Amino acid sequence: MKGKTIENPELVEFAVTARKYKTQLTRKFKNRKVWVEPNAYEIQSFIPGTIIHISVKEGEIVKEGDPLLILEAMKMQNRIEMPFTAKIKTINVNVGDRIPKETLMIVLEEVE
Numbered sequence: 001m002k003g004k005t006i007e008n009p010e011l012v013e014f015a016v017t018a019r020k021y022k023t024q025l026t027r028k029f030k031n032r033k034v035w036v037e038p039n040a041y042e043i044q045s046f047i048p049g050t051i052i053h054i055s056v057k058e059g060e061i062v063k064e065g066d067p068l069l070i071l072e073a074m075k076m077q078n079r080i081e082m083p084f085t086a087k088i089k090t091i092n093v094n095v096g097d098r099i100p101k102e103t104l105m106i107v108l109e110e111v112e
Helices: none
Strands: 011-016 019-024 042-044 049-054 067-073 076-081 086-091 104-109
Touching (some): 067 104
Antiparallel strands (some): 011 019, 042 104, 067 076
């Protein structure tokens, strides 16, 4: 079986326990979704599901641990809680909405 030959392969250096190696990056690795640090003021869905209940309103100040909404997925109801005390800026979902993973559900803003 003959392998492909690449005239000028792009090699990337990396180190493992003080030893240096060179390797080629695969097309799948190059085209991967790049990780972006999540914004603490954006509540996104971590799984696809249906919005069953919304416990807050826009403009309301919500304390850490208070319920925001209930997201039903795979016949389980997931209670989404407030990560820290903040004000609800916008609510981007409605009861009954079927949403995919990583949907921006609620935008928060800092409390003065």
